[in-house]
Amino acid sequence: MFTGIIEELGTVVALERASGPAGGRDADARITVRGPLVTSDAALGDSISVAGVCLTVAALGEGTFTSDVMPESLRRTSLGDLEPGAAVNLERAVRADGRLGGHVVSGHVDGVGRILSRAPGPRWDDVVVAMPPELAGYVAEKGSITISGVSLTVTTVGPDSFGVSLIPTTLAATTLGALRVGDPVNLEVDVMAKYVERLLTTAGVLR
Structure with missing residues (x-):
């Protein structure tokens, strides 16, 4: 769960789409985002909101994280339109003992x-x-x-x-x-x- 209070402006490092006939928004993709703050205490399996989309951390680098993006997410969000260098809003999942500064946000784009x-x-x-x-x-x-x-x-x-x-x-x-x-x-x-x-x-x- 998130609150909609952005913690950091991240930068898209790469968006790797599946190749072959199943490419495009009917296939999956992997996105790598630079965000030193949100990765400072991140672990594999954590949730991070990227431009309002809840993504799971699949890999961590030096100030970066990589997530798998399913076809459903590519079809129903603007993630598939992102290019390397694009800025994205980032927020870590809210802690149970944290303040709910915005409102209850699931990260599931409608x-x-x-x-x-x-x-x-x-x-x-x-x-x-x-x-x-x-x-x-x-x-x-x-x-x-x-x-x-x-x-x-x-x-x-x-x-x-x-x-x-x-x-x-x-x-x-x-x-x-x-x-x-x-x-x-x-x-x-x-x-x-x-x-x-x-x-x-x-x-x-x-x-």
């Missing part, structure tokens, strides 16, 4: 959105993000959403888009500060909303 617009304010940016319409029911004004691993508060909601405001810390300490219109972002809606829907559906309240 879909890929795109930046529709961004309007700079005096010290912040207002950003509108296009989302898959099937996610709209889980997004509420003043609720929480995760964008590429960053816990944010929703400011406005439409049928296929929502807005957020990025404070100076978010602009400086995450990849969101450099996003341009059209850029893809990983979206994870509040997991609590999904569990509530599932419970009500199985109980016959929702159909």
Whole structure:
């Protein structure tokens, strides 16, 4: 589990895709990321959120870690679009005795959105993000959403888009500060909303 509070801006060292006819997003890949802070106490099998995607540490290097990325992750996230040198938001799994500074984040991406617009304010940016319409029911004004691993508060909601405001810390300490219109972002809606829907559906309240 994560909190959506980014600990470090990492750098993609390599993204090695499976070769042959099964290559592309129908195959797996291995990603190596440089992140001295998140690897400082990492062990094999640990979970690290990379751009909002929960990945398992499969190998450790000098300030780097390598993870296997399954076809499902490549299909449903923007990880497959990354190139060496790209910056990525990194967060270690939250400790049981740590503060929950953001909200409950699983690292299981629900879909890929795109930046529709961004309007700079005096010290912040207002950003509108296009989302898959099937996610709209889980997004509420003043609720929480995760964008590429960053816990944010929703400011406005439409049928296929929502807005957020990025404070100076978010602009400086995450990849969101450099996003341009059209850029893809990983979206994870509040997991609590999904569990509530599932419970009500199985109980016959929702159909």
